[in-house]
Amino acid sequence: MRVTGKGLINRDKQISFSFDGKSYNGFEGDTIASALLANDVRLMARSFKYHRPRGPLTAGSEEPNALMTLHSGARQTPNVRATAQEIFSGLEVRSQNNWPNLERDVMSVNDMFSNFLSAGFYYKTFMWPRAFWEKLYEPIIRRAAGLGALSGLHDEDMNEKAYAFCDVLVIGSGPAGLMAALTAARSGADVILAEDDSRFGGRLLSEVEDVDGKPGHLWVDDVIAELSAMDNVRLMKRTSIVGAYDQGTYGAVERVSGHLRGAHADAPLEVFWRISAKQSVLAAGALERPVAFPMNDRPGIMTASAVRSYLNRWGVAPGKRVAVFGNNDDAHRTARDLAAAGVEVAALIDSRPDSGPSGDFPILTGAEVIDTKGRLGLKQITVRTNAGMQTISADCLAMSGGWNPSVHLTCHMNGRPVWDDKLLSFVPKDGAIPGMTVAGAAQGVMSTAGALQSGLEAAKTALAAVDAKVADVTAPQAEDAAYNIAPLWQVSGKGRAWLDFQNDVTTKDVKQAAAENYQSVEHMKRYTTQGMATDQGKNSNVGALAVLADATGRGIPETGTTTFRPPFTPVAMATLGAGARGAGFAPQRFITSHDMTVKAGAPMIEAGLWYRPSYYPEKGELTWRESTDREVNMVRNHVGITDVSTLGKIDVQGPDAGAFLDFVYTNMFSTLKVGRVRYGLMLREDGFVMDDGTTARLGENHYVMTTTTAGAGEVMKHLEFVHQCLVPDMDVQFISVTEQWAQFAVAGPKSRVLLNRILDSEIDNDSWPFMACGDVSMGGVQGRLFRISFSGEHAYEVAIPSRYGEALYAALLEEAKALDGGSYGMEALNVLRIEKGFITHSEIHGRINAFDIGMERMISAKKDCIGKTSAARPGQVAQDRDRLVGLKPVTPSQKLMAGAHFYNVGAEATRENDQGYITSVCYSPTMKSYLALGFVKNGPNRMGEKIRMVDALRGVETLCEICHPVFMDQEGEKTRG
């Protein structure tokens, strides 16, 4: 019910929204919770485990109960806290975790069996039989217990990532935060003020008190107006600082358009910020804790500070007849605010025996609430006093068990809060986060005047740390009352007393955990699930610890402490992963012939970040094999072209370039003649093969290295490492030029004929023999030509600056077609190289050394190189290692399978009998047979031997013959021809 004359809402702007299909009105500035309470709706949710009827417990982002689902369809968003979500016109809100509806939830039957569902229930009941857990128990439990559901549709909302930098990050904008921000800003520091709420001001928006001689919220307005006008200040409301990390890095979530959906359809929903702050001031305030008395979870029972927030900030009385129960002076403040606003206060129940006079309402001292009634909302409370029991009718109960400083962020780097006996709560450990100063209620300073002064001092500390001069600022006049509290952790009586409202953990569960010897707080948490819901126990951890301490006969500090991990408030996965969805998941690298290739209908496959053509289907071809076989025959008999720009190209220059390459390759490059290319093998320092490729010497001090497509990044890093960390005196420089050059393989008997139609000056076998390289001109554009072959054919690779790549590809393709040739894709390229026994990363997969691939003689004896010492270890050159061989089926039409393993004929296919495995397979149209490369124990000494290939996964078994890995033209005559 609205209270006339109260609240900071805009009563001129009425907003209509729906809850469970029914339309309600609120005002601009309302949250869902405040608007529903204004409409006398108290029942807003069902609890997680027992499906208990629930209303809001709080008025902020720490809310455990009032979780709701917004929107429908793809935008459906579950588990939104009604106490933080602002309403806007047309907002569609639904309750969750109930069926068929909120009032009659069938699953509330769980509540009747609560004796069986207590701590450890799942562990004890659903242990056996083990196999039932995954298929039967877990799905049923998951359906019965739970929160809101996702739509299952593709998320249409857009989120963003952003970075910010500042001298001083102020977290929270209550009196302490505002004073800190004002002091730092006036001193000229770069300031970011982050506020979780939709409005700056913190508790000053919810209390009736003056600051600087004016109502608190007006002082807030003045400070914000001053800060807004300053260039060195960034004000970020609706921004939760969710994590504190090393070296002053903070994670933050800014809610940009969730409060005005539809109006700004193109704005991101949320922005995930990484804020780098030289210093920070944590002024996150404190959270009031509930009291664990029997049946304390009914709709209408909420924290006293929440009642004051609804009354003073939103102009809502959460009930017509409100009772107040607490152990500290804030209970009195609540009763006084209510009475002053004309709301009937049924009684003020103070657990302390000697509470002084308060206001014009009945006061029961030394009293406790021991029971409540009202199925879907509070109707009556039972109070135990020194004089006996009495029942009081009330539809709202404001409870205050004291305040917990918001220490959460100070725990994110393993800082354990320390117990304060006077506050009866934990306060941050000093220096828990380097560069962070804690101020105000977060530090346990509970009065407004104290908070203002504490914010000012914290700013001074931060400014000193960044060597800034402090402007002359004084804190304004404000309330400075002492905070008086007496312990009240639980109230004995019949019925369950809730601690963790979100996970349905009661005092009984904690006591049971202690009785079953889960006495460490960490064990108790996991056994009961206390504090493990999305609110991370913000409202309940301290209370649960106190109950555990009592049950185990220890003091609270001896029992343990609370800790919190990021994020401070739940963060949507979509926000964390902003931008990394669909095509944004990984960058895409395109070859210059990409568009023409896609237009030709070639299916593209991913190779790292690159996209490469699989094959080029022609009319009438029904399978990839038909296209691939044709392309292989085309290269073997005529000519084919394919884009090889994805191979890594590294330009190496300098007087020591040759010596450097000698050190990173197993073989010699300083002796390579200018104008020649050589195949090189590169090892890791542990002796295993890192990468391979050809390197061309273009000049005395100039080489161009090629790497495999997959190995390009690793090799570049490796070269930098070797140069900077091992041989920094070598005068050599290198840079990746992969993107700068488009490169095409031209392969087949007619390759030179084709090239001579493109090149400005013709070449022949004498001017350009096998393994020659050099500059060429094509249409007046200077490029490079390398006579190298990955197919075993007479072949070249021609390179041109990337901007001419597409034009050159088009010209090559046109001439190729005139010679009965054309484009070939990765499938054909793979067949061509397997037929010729060339290796790729399928073979050099990280556990293979030079000896294994028969290249041990490539490790030059004349010099040291990376990996040489390790490669010589006895185990690295053992005859029975898995070594490279070719394999063909005894019956050519029988299939070979990549990944299949080998066993001797007559031996059982078991791990102990394993003889090796297949790494590459193709159907060879040239040999009219399946062919494979693989590794077999002592392989090179077993040529001609029959061996069983068994693919246990796909149920294929083929008898094979071990053979030389080069299946055709072992002398290389075609290549040289």
Next chain:
Amino acid sequence: MRLTCPLCGERDRREFYYKGDAIALNRPAPDAGTDAWDDYLYLRDNPAGVTKDLWQHELGCSAWIVVERNTVTHEVLSTALASDVKKATK
């Protein structure tokens, strides 16, 4: 986490590639023997406290950097160009 590249200044951790212990700078001579090579390649201390490791400013200037940091407090104590460190040990 933030690291200071001696060439580029203070940068977010995401710009750096991590390799491991800075022992990688001390490559033994080819004939140093099996134990020396085993130490160099495989054996690592796992200190609770100050450690030196190698990072590369991969998304920046490509410099390899020796980072001295505390594994307990996460403090970064110093950073230096690996090439300078290597030259100084000669």
